Every structure is written in structure tokens, then in C-alpha cells.
Amino acid sequence: MKQGIRSTTDASRLSVAPMMDWTDRHCRYLHRLLSRHVLLYTEMVTAPALVRGGALHLLEHNQEERPVALQLGGSDPKELAQAARLGAAAGYAEINLNCGCPSDRVQSGTFGAILMRDPGLVAQCVTEMREAVDLDVTVKCRIGVDDQDPEEVLPEFLSRIVAAGCERVQIHARKAWLQGLSPKENRDIPPLDYDLVQRMKGLFPNLHISINGGITHLDQAVSLLDAGLDGVMVGRAAYHQPADILCAADRRIFGTKGPDSTAEGAVRAMLPYIEGHLSNGGRLNQITRHMLGLFAGRPGARSWRRTLSEGATQPGVGPELVERALSDIEAAARVTA
Structure with a gap:
């Protein structure tokens, strides 16, 4: 094989x-x-x-x-x-x-x-x-x-x-x-x-x-x-x-060593990808619609979804919207820590 x-x-x-x-x-x-x-x-x-x-x-x-x-x-x-x-x-x-x-x-x-x-x-x-x-x-x-x-x-x-x-x-x-x-x-x-x-x-x-x-x-x-x-x-x-x-x-499942990935890390790693997509004429919501469930069940998840859902279709919006939504998630985590 x-x-x-x-x-x-x-x-x-x-x-x-x-x-x-x-x-x-x-x-x-x-x-x-x-x-x-x-x-x-x-x-x-x-x-x-x-x-x-x-x-x-x-x-x-x-x-x-x-x-x-x-x-x-x-x-x-x-x-x-x-x-x-x-x-x-x-x-x-x-x-x-x-x-x-x-x-x-x-x-x-x-x-x-x-x-x-x-x-x-x-x-x-x-x-x-x-x-x-x-x-x-x-x-x-x-x-x-x-x-x-x-x-x-x-x-x-x-x-x-x-x-x-x-x-x-x-x-x-x-x-x-x-x-x-x-x-x-x-x-x-x-x-x-x-x-x-x-x-x-x-x-x-x-x-x-x-x-x-x-x-x-x-x-x-x-x-x-x-x-x-x-x-x-x-x-x-x-x-x-x-x-x-x-x-x-x-x-x-696969038995690998090292720390698990995190939703926060994935969001940060998505930012250059988002920039590239936008520079090629793409729209932010084409990507962020797949990110809405990343923080499901966590403090701030509703705000995360609302920020991306309402903001990503606005003209001229870019990765800064995602960064702002992530900041809100991290702030909610500090409050509940």
C-alpha cells in the first residue's frame, strides 16, 4: 500500500x-x-x-x-x-x-x-x-x-x-x-x-x-x-x-504529544489568511460564517457570534473586526476566571 x-x-x-x-x-x-x-x-x-x-x-x-x-x-x-x-x-x-x-x-x-x-x-x-x-x-x-x-x-x-x-x-x-x-x-x-x-x-x-x-x-x-x-x-x-x-x-485520537490547540490560537492564525482573502477580492463573511461556533458554550460566545454576524457583511470591514471580537472573548474569560 x-x-x-x-x-x-x-x-x-x-x-x-x-x-x-x-x-x-x-x-x-x-x-x-x-x-x-x-x-x-x-x-x-x-x-x-x-x-x-x-x-x-x-x-x-x-x-x-x-x-x-x-x-x-x-x-x-x-x-x-x-x-x-x-x-x-x-x-x-x-x-x-x-x-x-x-x-x-x-x-x-x-x-x-x-x-x-x-x-x-x-x-x-x-x-x-x-x-x-x-x-x-x-x-x-x-x-x-x-x-x-x-x-x-x-x-x-x-x-x-x-x-x-x-x-x-x-x-x-x-x-x-x-x-x-x-x-x-x-x-x-x-x-x-x-x-x-x-x-x-x-x-x-x-x-x-x-x-x-x-x-x-x-x-x-x-x-x-x-x-x-x-x-x-x-x-x-x-x-x-x-x-x-x-x-x-x-x-x-492520534496520540500526539504536546499541548492541545485552542480556539484563540486558531483565530489569531486565521488573521493572515483573512487578509489574503480580502486582498484577492473576497468578503470577510465568507470566512467568519464558519467561525461562529468556535467559542460555543463559553463566556462571551453570544457576543462573539453577534459581532461577527452583524459586522462581517459591512463594507470595508476587515480582520480588525475579528480581533475586536476575540478581545471581548478574552475579557469575558478574565471576568469569570
Whole structure:
């Protein structure tokens, strides 16, 4: 196994899930400041957008974010292979196929969770993508969709993609209901079945399985790893409370020495990045919207969110707004010390 693949596999002990409109390059840069080792994922990028639309700007990222995995959406094996080549050329460490998103827009493109109904097609996609790139090709899936019986469907799905050469999978431990539930409801209403995912590890001992869904704190991630799973993928909690999930991750999940990162340190490290983004014509709120949850649960958190939310859209505003908001946080900490 190649070194790049090995290091990405190691990083996937803890990963931040691909989340549309959230895990863009600015978000990933922030998350990398909080953890040097966690595996980061892009928002889903559709293969047609890259191959037919030529939207290569969707692949832009900063080298400082790496290791980063590119998540692709699509269902045409040849087109996915072409998109995977573009992702490899752009420097991504892994290519991931989305078989879990339940949105209507994704279904209309015949990809996402609807692919759980066609494991043969998913296997073809994996085969073509693996032949196209010298990277790990992984799959993110649900335990089933609609009236499918996960006990029957998931083992069949996994066996097909393993036979196609997939060595790592991320399983959202909920069904997806393609009719009747919104994407948001599909993240909350279908019950979690962690036991089923753990049983899959028993059935497929050589398959690297990461579990996703309902993981809200680092202690929970540690417990799931201790229970025998290979990796844990955290979604909304890593976005809304990134410091709680990521600051201690390098020490607790990856066993590194040294002090944990801090939200305050990440904010200071973001300032040059913000200046660079603004000098290139970007807007402050494109970055600060991802920083609102950094101090969640701490004194001054409400003031931090309000300052950034209300101020970052004002014309001419720059990193001094972030510095002022940080000063308020530090003042609140001194008061409560």
C-alpha cells in the first residue's frame, strides 16, 4: 500500500464529514488549524460539473488544508473516472463517492442515497475510479433507503464494493427516506443503528469502516473507536462546536504529544489568511460564517457570534473586526476566571 494511502487511512481515525454549503475551503482551513491530523472532506462536487461544465474552480483548495478528500457525486462510471482524475491532479488525497445524500436535487441526478438501490452500479463506479487514479477510492453510504431491510441490504452493498476494490467506507448509521422527509429530517428522524455498523465490521474484518451520524462529542468518538470501529466521522458537531471536537483530537485520537490547540490560537492564525482573502477580492463573511461556533458554550460566545454576524457583511470591514471580537472573548474569560 502506498504511503499516501496509508497516511490518509491513519487520518481517517477521525474525519469531518462532507457537508454542503459548510465544508468549503475556508472552513477546512480553520479546521486544519485546530487539528493537524484529522481527515477533512470537501463539500460534494458533482462529476458532471467538473467534466461537462468545466467547473475546475470547485477543486481549489489550500495546500495547508491537506490531507483533504474530494467527495464526488455522480452515477456514470466513465464520468466519475474522469472527475477522479481531475481531483487527483488537483492534489486531493482520496476520492470519495457519495451514496448517502437524500436531497431531491441529488436524486434527480441519479446519485447520492438512491444508489443504495443499485450496488452493482456503485461497484462499476468504484472499479472505473480505481483504474483511473492512484489514490484510495472510498464510499460514503447509508444503511439503506426507504423500505429496504438494512440487515439484508447493507451486507450486499458492502460485499459488492469490496469486490470492486474499495478498502474504506463511511457508513451513516441511519436509513435515508427518499420520499416524505427533507434532507434535514433525514439527519435526525430515522433512528441510528450503531450496532448494525459494528456487526458489519465483524462481517468484513478487512474493510476499514468509519461510522457517521449522531456523534456530538469527542468522548463518544473515543468510545466508538474503542468498540472496534476503524474510524469516526463527525458532521454537524464539528461545524457548530469545532473546538470541542477538534482541539484535543490530535492527542486523544492520534496520540500526539504536546499541548492541545485552542480556539484563540486558531483565530489569531486565521488573521493572515483573512487578509489574503480580502486582498484577492473576497468578503470577510465568507470566512467568519464558519467561525461562529468556535467559542460555543463559553463566556462571551453570544457576543462573539453577534459581532461577527452583524459586522462581517459591512463594507470595508476587515480582520480588525475579528480581533475586536476575540478581545471581548478574552475579557469575558478574565471576568469569570
